[in-house]
Amino acid sequence: MALKGVMAGLAASALLAGCGSEANDPLLGAARAIGTSLLTRNAPETPPVDPRAVLTREAINRAGVPLILLERQSAGTSSTLTRIATNGPNETWQGDDDLTVTLSREGVLRATRGYLHDLYSADISAVRQALVQRSGGSAPRVHTRVVGDLETLVASYICEVGFAGSERINIFGRVQTLTRVVERCSAQPGSDLADFENRYWIDGSGMAWASEQYAGPDLGHLRIERLHR
Template sequence: MTRFWRHAGLAAAFALALTGCGNDIRQSPLRLATAAVVDLVRPDTPSVDARAQLTPELIASAPVSILLVIQQQEDVGFTLLANSANLGVIEWRNTAGQSILRRDGIVAGTRGFGFDRMTTDVTGLIRALATGGADGVVRVNRIIDGAGVIEAHRFLCNVRLVGTETLTIYGRSYDTRTYTESCDGPGGRFTNRYWVEASGTIRRSVERITPELGDFEFVRLND
């Protein structure tokens, strides 16, 4: 009996220990690893795709700018709200802590998605879109590689005006000119697409973020 209770006590102590308590529990690798695994296998709260929730009325009544993002690889749609601006770059952010940085409507960086793009030099692309297209436009994407070091990927891109299109987005129509940006470089080959209004506003775009994250589609819902 003594032996039984000893083992029962030890098992209880271990269960308690695995749960972890105190004001310094973050440092235990076993507890952290256990928590990570539990977090991964725990049933997720079903999240509703933003595309199923958005309505023209909801968009019209929104007091802030909204960006619809569709992560094409996962076919997941979610919205981001304009959070801050600094020297021409607007940070769009959601409550999960993810964000997209856009300069003149073009992705300049991402945060919180894992295989993020840290920064982009899109000066040449902005100029090309404003002047009806150009060849040999330089784009530099910077990422933090798996080892934690900044890696710059330089691409040469051809920006072409390919036509016009009237977009209908939740009941509103927008006349746009469509551009493709075909890029080639040591970091791969991809084609982005932009739907640009006469004012210069990029109403919609499909842009490669990183090879691992694939293409994101962006739709500016208001403003």
């Protein structure tokens, strides 16, 4: 059976399944299968499926589990992820593979796991505060990456957060007027690291419903959309 047909069947099963805990709900497996990740090792004869081509707002709402859409912009890949763990202010999300991302409750990227070159951790306390308090200004951050088995690389950035007005954002038929926030980050003087810019579209609580965030020189920017609160 073609991947799209498998996904459609799993999605239909998810809509009919009963509710359970977040850890063992049968909806989890089905939801992960909706929009299978293009980063996974698909069989050669199995064409990749774009989640935007198969997901609908009705299916998202009826599934009843937290979902995000993750797009790796430099590679043109995308997947849907479900929340598998919450630890204090951090939420870990996983697709139908072993790849995970950890976000703050506001949606700020803290870490990745399972990629070739992961963002091991990020100190994002300043930008989180800026989003929640809706205040611009300086927001330094530190990224830690692990290269190979032993080498740890730590990069410090000088960032400025600015508010760029309101925009109407459509996420699978859910239209919201959100505030666009731009975080411009420069590497420390003398560093060979590239500067980068993050963008967040936040609601009144400071939660990012959509964002474009830098995950490092290898992963580039990830676009993250929250499909279900």
